[in-house]
Amino acid sequence: TAVIVENAGRKKVHRHTPNLSMAPGSTEKLVQTTLEAARDELVRGLGGLLDRAVPVKTDPGDKPSDGAVIVGTRDSSRIVRQHISADDLTSVGDDGYLIRSFFRGTQGFTVIAGNTEVGALYGTFAFLRRLQTHKSITRLDISESPRVRHRHLNNWETVRLYAGNNASGTGGLNGENGTIFNFTGTGESAGRNLPVILDRYIVAARAMASVGMNGITINLVNADNVYLTPEYIAQEAALADALRPYGIKLALSINYTAPTDPRFAPDTLTNEQLDPHGEEFRGWWNRRARLLQASIPDFTGFTVKANSEGQPGPQDFGDDHGDGANAIAAAVAPLGMKIYWRTFVYNADVDEDRLKRAYLEFGYINDERQPDGTRGRFLDNVFLQTKNGPLDFQAREPIHPMFGRMEHTNQALELQITQEYTGQDEMLCYLGPMWEEALKTDTYARDERGRLLDKRLMGHIVDGTAQGHSDTAIVGVANLGNADNLTGHHFSQANLFAFGRQSWDWTLDSADIAADWVRMTWSNRKNVVGTIVKMMMGSWEALVSYQTPFGMAHQFRSSDHYGPNPAERLARDDWSPVYYNKADSIGLGYDRSSTGSDFTAQYFPTLAARYGDIDTVPENLLMWFHHVRWDRRMRSGRIFWDELVYRYQMGVQYVTWMRLTWDSLQPSIDARRFSEVKTKLTIHEADAGDWRDTCVNYWKEFSGRDNPADNGPLS
Ligand code: GCW
The missing domain is CATH 3.20.20.80 (Glycosidases)
Incomplete structure (x- = not known):
């Protein structure tokens, strides 16, 4: 393997701060051109991932060596010019890139090319990401460009x-x-x-x-x-x-x-x-x-x-x-x-x-x-x-x-x-x-x-x-x-x-x-990847469940936007949790349908109709659009009150599960980061419990109902 970057420093980017310097003792390096940055990423990335020093060449001679990685634009690199057509490159636009494998007999090399140097840099990172995530890096024919400018x-x-x-x-x-x-x-x-x-x-x-x-x-x-x-x-x-x-x-x-x-x-x-x-x-x-x-x-x-x-x-x-x-x-x-x-x-x-x-x-x-x-x-x-x-x-x-x-x-x-x-x-x-x-x-x-x-x-x-x-x-x-x-x-x-x-x-x-x-x-080990991805993928929905389930909005205490305070009334209505929850003896939530504020009319007709009707609005957005009766029958068959309490509890249980699951990963995670995440998860679990208890106890004052029987003990 070698990294081939021709003319990396050719187009010096003009600096406007003549004495620009890194702080003493820095481990990073200041580069001047984007191709220098791409080159350094490859050297550092390949060196680390392959665990050996990777030589850099600025002139490839006639043939790139076996396993070489070439980065550049048609302007900067002769190899790119020889292997990638102008039309192909133009099609990926300013920020896009192409990554292609080439073979000569049993020997192969990879060309990473952009229309611009930045495109080539993005391609470099994408290539390293493939390597780092154990995706194949042979027979590549990748063409990528961003959807948003x-x-x-x-x-x-x-x-x-x-x-x-x-x-x-x-x-x-x-x-x-x-x-x-x-x-x-x-x-x-x-x-x-x-x-x-x-x-x-x-x-x-x-x-x-x-x-x-x-x-x-x-x-x-x-x-x-x-x-x-x-x-x-x-x-x-x-x-x-x-x-x-x-x-x-x-x-x-x-x-x-x-x-x-x-x-x-x-x-x-x-x-x-x-x-x-x-x-x-x-x-x-x-x-x-x-x-x-x-x-x-x-x-x-x-x-x-x-x-x-x-x-x-x-x-x-x-x-x-x-x-x-x-x-x-x-x-x-x-x-x-x-x-x-x-x-x-x-x-x-x-x-x-x-x-x-x-x-x-x-x-x-x-x-x-x-x-x-x-x-x-x-x-x-x-x-x-x-x-x-x-x-x-x-x-x-x-x-x-x-x-x-x-x-x-x-x-x-x-x-x-x-x-x-x-x-x-x-x-x-x-x-x-x-x-x-x-x-x-x-x-x-x-x-x-x-x-x-x-x-x-x-x-x-x-x-x-x-x-x-x-x-x-x-x-x-x-x-x-x-x-x-x-x-x-x-x-x-x-x-x-x-x-x-x-x-x-x-x-x-x-x-x-x-x-x-x-x-x-963290790791490429299958069980670690599977376990952490599973933790992550449910973590947002869990947070929704113990903070703002079923479309309940903004129940945060004003002092830090972290913990709950559903009873809070502030100088401005629209900063106050009570303005959003509208808790009363009938139920909970803000009627924004045509019988309420008619906010739903700002959506296009199909969505307006869907959100405006309590029977068709997705349950996870229920209280954004409706004042929901405590005894309303939910899709699960439970009444709203029971389902609400159940949802808070589910959210907290998920955090408990994450904490226990993280513990099971100890052998695969370095000690420092393991314990730092473990500490956070302990705090997380306690604070999620606080959300559940504070909110459910407050809602009880309005619903006059107790914890549902099938919900197990809430603290
Ligand atoms: O979410 C709110 C924040 C404010 C912020 C504001 C905004 C910086 O609480 O801190 O202001 O949004 O988006 O302007």
Whole structure:
């Protein structure tokens, strides 16, 4: 075996931070070109997997040696030019790759080729993944390209960490797994702040590239303007330089009223000058964007949370989301940048039902007829970024009704990888099946003449094939932190991995993804793979069962979004668990059918009818759409109350089973990670029990019923 990479360092990527350097004592290496990164991955990966040193050749001579692996583009590599036609390569697009086996007599070699160097890097990782997961690497004829163009992380990171506070930063969401990028370098990390590059930035970049992610918005959506100051831009440029070889481009979250921040003096605007149609506002954003582009030439644009949860926005000045988004988009369009405008809005004046508000604030802008006869007011370089469900990353939600309804607008899907509402870094919860369920949900979308679309799963809407969009995006709220394993809980890595794979190809099976991950992370032994995959595949449904069964939503205590507090009443109705559970002596759940808020009418007719009728709504979404009588007969034959209690108990029992099952794996798992996961599972089991007991005891006050007889003792 040899690794052959011709001209790996030929096209030096221009660095904008002349003294870019790794922190002292680093084990990672800074590479300058993507082909250097691919070469290093092969050397490291093959060397480790085959347990022997693998030589690198830059000039293969006439014939590649037996077992050689050649990586490149037609431009960089003579062997690629000789073996892969331009047409074949063109068919996989910018980010795709081909992996092909070639034979000469008894000798063979493998060519990994991309149209671009990044494509070749993705192919390299895919090849290593095959090897690592014990799939065949002979007779390969693989052709792959992503279904979605922009596969980004949103890194909810604050300048300061709000330890333990869920609402403001990643501190609470990731538990002890604190902030990944180090801008301020105080205390222990003094001298280790950007522009110094820490190992973990490169590790994260490699992890992201290994599953095809190609962008990251580095700061929290409740944006601090400091990220737009020259001091920070210099640091961001260093980060961009370090991540660039891995195909990862930077973006920033911004605050709509940043132009009025005195920190930018003398370049500041007054409130009156924030008019989105005026030159001042657009000029300001254009100047900031140019400043960014001067240091980060491939800077991709801005993520905006506006008029949401106290963030300022165009509505504060009598303008709407279309005016605001288009103003900033127009300002940055000449620079090739995009705006990811979030639709996570829920202004209480819009409607009594929080779930209806986003569509009411955005839908009409999509429908609006334009002077040139076309429809949809949002500019082409605007993405509306929408969470998978209509509420807020609950463990099970119906799909957001805006998917399919925004046909004249570019839409980005936002998923939450960090487990804010799914156990944070304490609970083992594999989210692949949740995303698969959402992406493969039939929207029953129709065209303007009322005909059902052929391709109409949520994934088809997102990948553009349903309604003919060429610019497409999936964004994941990241769970990266400063823990050695990047994610805190070892099993949270699986969610980062799955996000990458599913944003590349949403049609993948989440169980297959889990199996790959287990093989790459824990072991290739059949019984270990089978056992861990089984644990993972049921873990999300178990969490749904002990937290929010049958479509119960948002019963989290407000202090940390981790534990339960179904009785909580907060200043805002729509933050209060009681608003969602609507517990009374009759039953439980929120009537959103035509007899209630009529939220169901926002779905296309087939889904609206299905969800709106208590007899046809899937039971796992029951309480999202209906107030369910305690004595309602469920499909199992049990009454709702009994089934509900049973479901809570089942969820907890699954966690007990996971804990015992993990114990049985001790001989096959290294001691450190075994005990770290074991500790987490013990906490997980206790906290799942707390969810069951707190919720069931509270519901009892309304149902007046006791534990069902066949349910065994609840503690
Ligand atoms: O899930 C909620 C979180 C907030 C977050 C908000 C959002 C950063 O509790 O912390 O704000 O969603 O998506 O904007």
